[in-house]
Amino acid sequence: MVTSESRTGGVVLSDLTKSYGEVQAVRGVTISIHPGETLALLGPNGAGKSTTIDMMLGLTRPDSGTVSLFGSSPAAAVQAGVVGGMLQTGSLLGYLSVRELVTMVASLYPHPLNVDEVLRLTGTTEIAERPTTKLSGGQTQRVRMAMALVADPELLVLDEPTAALDVEGRRDFWTAMRAVAARGKTVVFATHYLEEADAFADRIILMARGRIVADGPPTEIKARVGARTIRATLPGVDDTALSSLPGVMKADQRGDAFVLTCSDSASSDTALRALLLHYPQASDIEVRGAGLEEAFLDLTGDDGVESDEAPRP
Amino acid sequence: MKHLTYLRYELLRTIRNRRFLIFSLTFPLILYLTVAGAHKNLSLDGISFPLYYLSGMAAWGSMTAVVSSGARIAQERSVGWTRQLRITPLRTSDYFIAKILSGYLMALFSIVVLALAGSIIGVRLSAVQWLTMLGLLLVGLIPFAILGILVGHLVSVDTLGPVIGGGTSLMALLGGAYGPLATGGVFLAVVKYLPSYWLVQAGKSALGGGNAWPAQAWIVLAVWSIVSARVAARVYRRDTARVQ
Incomplete structure (x- = not known):
């Protein structure tokens, strides 16, 4: 059981490792996240961001190391309904309207937010009665955000939430997300959009090849290679x-x-x-x-080829 | 089952799935009306043909309903929905229970529709006999509901249709749902180890007497249920341990 006292523990990842066959996806990641902090996991494809997030959420068991979410195991925290997440892949469940889907997800949590409020916050009120299978990429992503938000979680985990969105969609997305962060929730998001991490996070962790290569506020990250x-x-x-x-x-x-x-x-x-x-x-x-782009290249020691591909247009 | 709202939407989704509806409801109904309707006055194994064929079609339709319901997990896995659910407080067992219950709901529809059609073309059973038939069908569906969940974890979306269609048809055929089987010999001895054989017998058993479920029926169904459940549990654990 997650008590209000243990929640002060925040999110602690200790020395996590995970391999898939020959591939060492994560090689010793230790992160301590304070409650209310907004943390960006930044790195190119294959840096280990998604695997780290999967271990944080209990979707993948680490080979070694531990995860503590507000003093509990990921499974217990998920059971208690204090975690909300937007995973990288995934389309919506069919044969439901947007409103029905969000209501269905809300019903699984002990203290969900009001569905209409969440639809408004995520800009999905106009499409609320539409079937979930008849949405554009941007609309789908906003519905997925609504599903994550309606849980009113203490910890909100977003794995590349804006990967499928255009520039305008990304801006709208983060505008809505700011409102959430303002309520004192802990937010962890993975991205390879450098400007996104810079603009939205209190703290950036740069990952490359399964390791943390830098950890600090955006200004500090920039100053270090600055x-x-x-x-x-x-x-x-x-x-x-x-x-x-x-x-x-x-x-x-x-x-x-x-x-x-x-x-x-x-x-x-x-x-x-x-x-x-x-x-x-x-x-x-x-x-x-220098933008984070240059900081990124410098810290990760990439020749630029990989990073040129990473940020999608 | 703690999450009633979730179950309600799961049932709603099932009812809205037209393809599902056609396979588990419409096909058996059409086959029943055309075949049994044309031979209303025939009698087989001492049972009126409309009742004989009702047993077969009810078994086939309800079997298709519960297998398809579990097998739809394959589709939900392929789009990442099961992963999304794993980060909600919904327990995996409740997820499976909802799938089984929605399969049973469709099975019930199928059975009721066929029973109505049967009474229109002359099937006459007492209330007790109807309820016995229904009860035995619902019990006989247990291994199929579990097999459906197993299929949902083993099969990709591309092959789901053929596997469900082919699998349930084969099971129904060997179980004697489409027509009379050999009345003795090795073949009959073998198919008596299939749960579908006993599912088909459910309707005939309702008449009592010599056709009632023997101990073998209960044992076959129990063994199929337990083995399927153990395999499904193993496949599920393997599935969740792997990155998707």
């Missing part, structure tokens, strides 16, 4: 002169413009001051923090 670039239009200047400015790692010429790469925000500040001091004619200056 390359910054300064772009400036500066005609008639030699790139070797620019690359010798303090804080600059390298300088690339792009026509009349230069791109100066700095290792972090402190060195880009230094470089910018030096640039303006020595080349006051520099114009059209732009300083950019």
